[in-house]
Amino acid sequence: MGVIMGPGNREPGDVLDVGVLIRHELAAHGIESHLEQADDLETAKVIEASGKEWFLWNLVHRLRGQEDRDAWPDTVHRHVDSMLESRIQPQAEQMSPEELRGCLRSRLVADVDDGTPTDLSYGRPFAPGIIEVLCADYPHSVTTLGRGHVEELPLGIDEAFDIGRANTVAEPVDESFEAADGVRILTGDSLFVASKAIDIAALVGGPIGPAPHGLAFALPNRSLLLYQVLSAEDWIQQTAELVQLVESMVADPEYFHPGGVVSDAAYYWAPDGRIDLLGGRHIDEDGETSLWISPPDSLADYLPVEPQE
Numbered sequence: 001m002g003v004i005m006g007p008g009n010r011e012p013g014d015v016l017d018v019g020v021l022i023r024h025e026l027a028a029h030g031i032e033s034h035l036e037q038a039d040d041l042e043t044a045k046v047i048e049a050s051g052k053e054w055f056l057w058n059l060v061h062r063l064r065g066q067e068d069r070d071a072w073p074d075t076v077h078r079h080v081d082s083m084l085e086s087r088i089q090p091q092a093e094q095m096s097p098e099e100l101r102g103c104l105r106s107r108l109v110a111d112v113d114d115g116t117p118t119d120l121s122y123g124r125p126f127a128p129g130i131i132e133v134l135c136a137d138y139p140h141s142v143t144t145l146g147r148g149h150v151e152e153l154p155l156g157i158d159e160a161f162d163i164g165r166a167n168t169v170a171e172p173v174d175e176s177f178e179a180a181d182g183v184r185i186l187t188g189d190s191l192f193v194a195s196k197a198i199d200i201a202a203l204v205g206g207p208i209g210p211a212p213h214g215l216a217f218a219l220p221n222r223s224l225l226l227y228q229v230l231s232a233e234d235w236i237q238q239t240a241e242l243v244q245l246v247e248s249m250v251a252d253p254e255y256f257h258p259g260g261v262v263s264d265a266a267y268y269w270a271p272d273g274r275i276d277l278l279g280g281r282h283i284d285e286d287g288e289t290s291l292w293i294s295p296p297d298s299l300a301d302y303l304p305v306e307p308q309e
Contacts, residue, residue: 014041014060014063014064015038015039015040015041015044015056015060016035016038017072018056018059018060018063018072018076019035019038019044019046019056020035021072021073021076022046022054022056022059022076022080023035023046025076025077025080025081026046026048026080029080029084031048031049031050032048032049033046033047033048033049033054034046034047035047041056041057041060042057043055044056044057044060054083058258058259058260059076059079061256061258062075062256062258063075063076064256065256082140082141083141085140085141086138086140086141086143091149092104092136092143092145092149092153093149093152093153093154095154096154097154097155100153100154100155100160100163101163102167103136103137103138104134104135104136104137104160104163104164104167105134105135105136105137105142105164105167105168105171105192105195106132106133106134106135106161106164106165106167106168106192106195106198107132107133107134107135107144107164107168107191107192107195107222108126108130108131108132108194108195108197108198108219108222108262109123109130109131109133109144109262110129110130110260110261110262110263111123111125111129111130111131112129118144118145118146119146119147119148120133120144120146120147121147122147122150122151122157124161126197126198126275127263127267127275127276127277128265128267128276128277129263129265129277130219130262130263132161132165132195132198133145134150134160134161134164135164137167137191142191165198165199168192168195168196168198169196169198169199169202171190171192171193171195171196172188172189172190173186173187173188173190173193173196173207174187174188174189174190175187175188176207179226179245180241180245181241181244181245182228182238182241183226183227183228183241183242183245184208184226184227184228184229185224185225185226185227186203186207186208186224186225186227187223187224187225188223190223191222191223191258191259192222193222193223193224193225194219194220194221194222194223194224194225194262195222196225197217197219197225200215200217200269200275201273203225208227208229209229210229211229211230211269211271212271212302213229213230213231213232213235213271213302213303214230214268214269214270214271214298214299214302214303215227215228215229215230215268215269216228216230216235216238216239216242216266216267216268216269216278216279217242217266217267217269218242218243218245218246218263218265218266218267219262219263220246220249220250220257220261220262220263220264221257221258221259221260221261221262222258222259222262223258223259226242226245226246227242228241228242230303232303232304235299235303236293239266239278239279239293240279240291240293242266242279243266243279243280243281243291243292243293244291246264246265246266246280247264247281247289247291250264250281251281251289264280264281265277265278265279265280265281266278266279266280266293268295268296268298268299270298270299270301270302271302272298272301274298276296276297276298276299277294277296278293278294278295278296278299279291279292279293279294280292
């Protein structure tokens with residue numbers, strides 16, 4: 001259904017095996033490398049002699065989702081070839097405006113410092129905890145553009161964002177289905193399915209359908225957009241079901257989030273275009289997790305909200 005779950009194989013040796021496969025592929029291209037921190041999936045990486053790093057977390061989870069372990073070497077081969085090929089492609093700032101109009105995409109990402117060297121300080125706020133940044137969508141890879149690259153584009157930043165948004169809105173949605181408790185899911189092979197939330201009005205006019213009272217939605221990872229079309233009678237229960245489903249996805253160590261988690265929160269989209277935080281998870285000082293819902297003012301303009309005593 002487009003929702004990727006790990007098969008439960010958590011063998012520590014997987015990291016070492018994948019690291020060895022990557023090093024073998026790099027060696028075939030004449031690139032020396034070594035493996036570091038193979039005992040910790042979150043930080044394990046292959047480092048080239050030049051200093052370039054290959055973090056293994058995402059690839060290991062992707063491989064664990066394959067039933068045939070014998071197919072791992074071929075998958076790693078294609079992955080390494082694709083990544084190396086992306087290095088010889090012209091950088092976004094070296095492209096003509098016409099070329100950029102075809103490859104720029106807007107992408108929604110977590111507004112956190114994840115330790116990567118890419119400077120996303122130019123990112124534009126989308127919702128609490130989420131920012132909109134620019135990507136270059138090449139034939140075999142996608143590159144998130146840092147501030148230095150964006151400032152060198154042969155387009156103004158406003159025009160670049162306009163083009164990126166239009167291209168992301170045009171990305172396909174391959175599947176739409178109902179999950180537990182009536183929550184619906186949009187997903188597909190595109191890396192920008194969740195990012196299509198940058199124009200929810202377009203989704204309401206398309207695959208989602210009318211939402212006169214607004215929409216509760218969540219973006220657990222780049223490939224999933226979860227939502228509930230809210231009703232005046234049941235919006236509290238609908239929101240609770242969405243928050244609970246997101247929590248089950250984010251808290252489950254066996255659930256693979258390609259590209260990492262975008263947000264563990266639920267948001268409200270009002271028909272006038274406002275987007276506000278609606279609910280999510282809270283972890284207290286003792287590490288205990290609780291779920292919460294707090295209707296924003298924008299929701300009260302479209303749905304009945306009981307006065308707080």
